[in-house]
Amino acid sequence: MSRPFPEAAREALENTQLRHNLRVATHTIRAKRNAVVSEVPDWEALRDRGARIKEAAMRHLDVHLEQLERSVTAAGGVVHWARDADEANATVARLVREAGSSEAIKVKSLATDEIGLNDALAREGITAHETDLAELIVQLGHDRQSHILVPAIHRNRAEIRELFRRELAGTEDLTDDPPALAEAARRHLRERFLSVGVGISGANFAVAETGTVCVVESEGNGRMCTTLPRVLITVMGIEKVLPRFADLGVMLQLLPRSSTGERMNPYTSLWTGVTAGDGPEAFHLVLLDAGRTDVLADSIGRQALHCIRCSACLNVCPVYERTGGHAYESTYPGPIGAILTPQLRGLESAPTLPWASSLCGACYEVCPVKIDIPSVLVHLRGRVVREAKGDGWRARIAGERLAMEAMARVFGSRRRYEAAQRAARAGAWPLSRDGKIERRLPGPMAGWTQARDLPAPKESFRDWWRRERA
């Protein structure tokens, strides 16, 4: 079981640099997104279409995946099926070795983060080089990703300058000017692009009818990785499949605007199998399940699989903005992570994540494929309460369960409800002054009264009504 969210969050909340970096970064991306979304007159209709495409893809996922396999194979690629992280990692390691390489260059990919590919390859003596600038920052700093799109969002440029000066050669005079930082990374990476024979990528989309795989990116490193090496390996969650090529027309409008706040991302790479004399000689597509088919069994929860990893929900989430991504202890942080992680890993591995939300609904409002994240959160809370069996977890919520059952009994009868109101007033009276409780209370109200006063009126509304009106 990962650390409870409230505990991990408390640590993050105390990090003033992190709070500042996150506030600046999320507000900047939010403003960019709002600007480019508001200029699309049919944005809501596009969202509806995006949602329908993903629903259709999920409804007959087996059919689309088998068609994808046929299309990729017909175009000269090889498809591998991986039930879980271990199978996927072993397949990739074998393919790298068979290519005669002990190194690979990587395009930014969440699926490979999710399965811990880099560490698994390292154990096999294979070095994976991250080539996305933010992923490079994370890798060089032996750090963890904290955002889906901007993995190093928790770092500012002064921190990155220090990291580069420590880790990269020839950076003694490096300033914290962003172009200078990017240039230092570019010099470091260029050498690898030209020398390493295996590229590894994820996929934003894969089209069943054509076998076309799609990666969208901003930096051009992805295109280097997918075109220069002799062998290209793509690891893709099975939920990324789209039935038709035309579906890309909708998704490629929704994704960049929601994600980076751009009308179109700088690089969109599409490839279909292999082409002699152009790009890699061999293409392998690893289709990853890792819990996804289990998620499909939950009729409310499965919409989490519609996610196109834009990260708009992270950028508008008031919880994420304050805690950052590390508190979620998952490749998938923020609101989407709070519904995806417990479902992919099992409820008991992250039982507090469905509560890491005030249910404000800002995430649902911006989701390009209309995932009703608040409803799924509430649904998963119910599943955790009813289904999570771990001894530690049951003990943790035993008190809460008793309180909830007691409250349900109180609310279940007018007599008990009115008696409880009188008891609460009697209990509050010695603690209150001028109709308010201004001190920190023990027990379940401690969390409330540590920062807030509590009202304590002399009479309930119904008492007034009965006195005045009955």
Added chain:
Amino acid sequence: MSTEASRPRTLGDVRVALFITCVNDTLFPDTGRATVRVLERLGHEVVFPLEQTCCGQMHANSGYQLEAVPLVRRFVRAFGDPSFDAVVCPSGSCAAMVGDQYARLADLSGDQKLVGAVAALAPKVHELSQFLVDVLGIEDVGAYFPHRVTYHPTCHSLRLLKVGDAPLRLLRNVRGLRLVELPEATTCCGFGGTFAVKNADTSTAMLTDKLRSVLDTGAEVCAAVDNSCLMHIGGGLSRQRTGVRTVHLAEILAGTE
């Protein structure tokens, strides 16, 4: 239930059943009195079904959906009287609970009668500002409130109920009131029901930013349509001795010269 409800004092066009909410009933009786005053001043009949307790939102949102089902039944019993033209609630969040979650909870119960009763009743349930502006078509309720006020749009009223600018239209027509815009108004205050207790530190961090926005306006009063959120914001303003208070929209609308 209508026999239990007290006799009307004013006969008006619309017979309104007041859905007070347990939070208002217990902790904010002034909001209930103000709601009655506003509706009666407009000539409508207000009844208060005493069998109502809690809508079940706390249970439903905390993972205890099965425990919330009997509260859905209770609500349907308390407000199902066909003589009620409307059920009006001075809370966006609790009104949204009925509209947004009751159908799902009724489904969960497997009781088709409850499913039908919820489907019939839910469209009659309105949050107060929405009832005044969208149902009755009134934006000026003849109120007087000579203060500098800022308005916090609560998340559930904004995103689930979609009240839009109904509360602002009402506030703009209050005599003596100076309305000042709240920066980053649509950001959650950090209340979130049990979130405020379960994730108290994150909730407090969100609250602090909301308090800063409220204080930046120079307003004396922060208004909203949900006392739960106002209890959170007001609890923070009071603890920090800011000299700014929170007031429910109904209480502003109830004020007269």
